[in-house]
Amino acid sequence: MEKRVLGIGVIGTGTFCDAYLSTLGPKYSNVRPVSCADLNAEAAKAAAARWNIPKIYTSEEMFADPEVDIVLIITNPASHYSLTMAALKAGKHVYCEKPLATSLEQANEIVAFAKEKGLFVGSAPDTFLSPEYQTIRKLIDDGAIGKVINVSANYVGPGADLWHPNPGFLYKKGGGPALDMGPYFLTTLVAMLGPLDSVFCYANRGWDVRRLPHEDVDVEVFTNYCAILSFKSGTVGSLNMTYDEWKSSLPRMEIYGTEGVIEAPDPNSMTGALRLLKADEFKAYVNTKESLPDRINAIYGPESRFLFRDVETVVPRIGNERGAGVADLAAAIVEGRKPRVSAELCRHVTEAINAFNVCAETGMPYKMTTEFELPELLFR
Ligand SMILES: NC(=O)c1ccc[n+]([C@@H]2O[C@H](COP(=O)([O-])OP(=O)(O)OC[C@H]3O[C@@H](n4cnc5c(N)ncnc54)[C@H](O)[C@@H]3O)[C@@H](O)[C@H]2O)c1
Numbered sequence: 001m002e003k004r005v006l007g008i009g010v011i012g013t014g015t016f017c018d019a020y021l022s023t024l025g026p027k028y029s030n031v032r033p034v035s036c037a038d039l040n041a042e043a044a045k046a047a048a049a050r051w052n053i054p055k056i057y058t059s060e061e062m063f064a065d066p067e068v069d070i071v072l073i074i075t076n077p078a079s080h081y082s083l084t085m086a087a088l089k090a091g092k093h094v095y096c097e098k099p100l101a102t103s104l105e106q107a108n109e110i111v112a113f114a115k116e117k118g119l120f121v122g123s124a125p126d127t128f129l130s131p132e133y134q135t136i137r138k139l140i141d142d143g144a145i146g147k148v149i150n151v152s153a154n155y156v157g158p159g160a161d162l163w164h165p166n167p168g169f170l171y172k173k174g175g176g177p178a179l180d181m182g183p184y185f186l187t188t189l190v191a192m193l194g195p196l197d198s199v200f201c202y203a204n205r206g207w208d209v210r211r212l213p214h215e216d217v218d219v220e221v222f223t224n225y226c227a228i229l230s231f232k233s234g235t236v237g238s239l240n241m242t243y244d245e246w247k248s249s250l251p252r253m254e255i256y257g258t259e260g261v262i263e264a265p266d267p268n269s270m271t272g273a274l275r276l277l278k279a280d281e282f283k284a285y286v287n288t289k290e291s292l293p294d295r296i297n298a299i300y301g302p303e304s305r306f307l308f309r310d311v312e313t314v315v316p317r318i319g320n321e322r323g324a325g326v327a328d329l330a331a332a333i334v335e336g337r338k339p340r341v342s343a344e345l346c347r348h349v350t351e352a353i354n355a356f357n358v359c360a361e362t363g364m365p366y367k368m369t370t371e372f373e374l375p376e377l378l379f380r
Pocket of ligand 1: 011013014017043074076079083099
């Protein structure tokens with residue numbers, strides 16, 4: 001491929017498109033938005049004006065334009081699969097907002113078709129490419145916390161009712177915390193620790209009817225998930241995802257190894273610290289305490305939290321931005337390598353999220369059927 005700057009066609013110019021359009025071009029100069037499309041013509045017109053996008057299209061017109069190399073889909077989840085397949089059939093590479101698909105069957109079809117056509121497909125989230133999570137992956141790879149034994153990941157809060165202008169859809173089929181927020185936690189976890197071997201999950205709901213500010217909504221999905229993860233590497237972990245708990249002091253993400261502990265930021269908002277506690281330092285501190293109560297307090301009490309030291313990221317902190325995955329996919333096309341946000345990785349996450357519902361309904365553990373290759377670090 002001769003072109004170095006690839007053309008992006010954006011389908012879906014609603015609430016979230018600015019998160020991409022503010023970085024694709026301005027920050028990532030190997031891509032350039034060349035056209036946009038939306039069922040709502042006004043939304044497409046407004047985005048084109050805001051971001052200087054030359055062409056406003058229908059999806060079909062976009063698929064026919066040779067200037068578009070990658071179709072970026074930022075529509076509502078129900079249309080992700082059909083738009084992805086249509087773009088692939090038109091010979092375009094695709095990057096899609098999460099989730100890639102709503103079922104494993106759809107994800108399998110996407111992966112198989114893209115492979116047959118020699119096209120790349122990636123799906124959000126790409127926050128594992130953030131400086132913080134790339135640094136964590138490097139810490140793990142370099143053995144900074146020894147063998148990884150356990151992870152604790154928690155998306156815990158009261159849902160979007162107190163801030164979202166119209167959160168009712170989150171309680172309807174296709175909603176719920178596992179499908180909406182699970183991809184952030186699962187993608188980040190598996191991009192650090194490798195594929196899952198099996199999962200188990202219980203789920204329930206706090207309310208059958210959700211009393212929202214402007215309406216009462218019948219809850220059609222589980223709103224509280226308690227999942228157990230078993231990775232092929234031997235690491236185990238727990239993942240809570242809930243819209244039903246007002247407040248919690250659980251960590252957003254912690255990774256426990258034989259030689260230390262990593263406290264990681266929220267893999268969605270990227271808020272929260274990146275800190276490392278080293279087992280040697282912890283043991284030395286506890287050994288400075290002479291009495292049994294002091295030792296117990298140093299081990300279990302909050303005072304020893306100061307031993308979690310801030311870690312400098314291997315590149316400067318740039319915050320909660322989107323677009324890294326699209327830029328990497330474009331670079332992969334030019335360089336003839338696999339993108340880091342690979343279709344297989346996204347399919348694995350899709351399978352796990354669907355498995356949580358299967359487990360919750362059957363009461364049985366679920367053996368994963370898909371795998372992926374651990375993505376290369378952005379830098380060594
Ligand atoms: N809003 C957020 O904070 C947020 C954060 C992270 C990820 N996301 C993801 O981004 C995606 C979009 O979310 P949003 O909040 O921007 O939704 P939105 O409803 O504000 O915008 C979606 C847009 O897509 C258009 N659209 C829907 N189907 C279409 C089709 N078949 N063809 C063309 N246009 C179509 C709609 O007209 C709408 O303008 C979702 O997958 C969501 O999970 C959203």
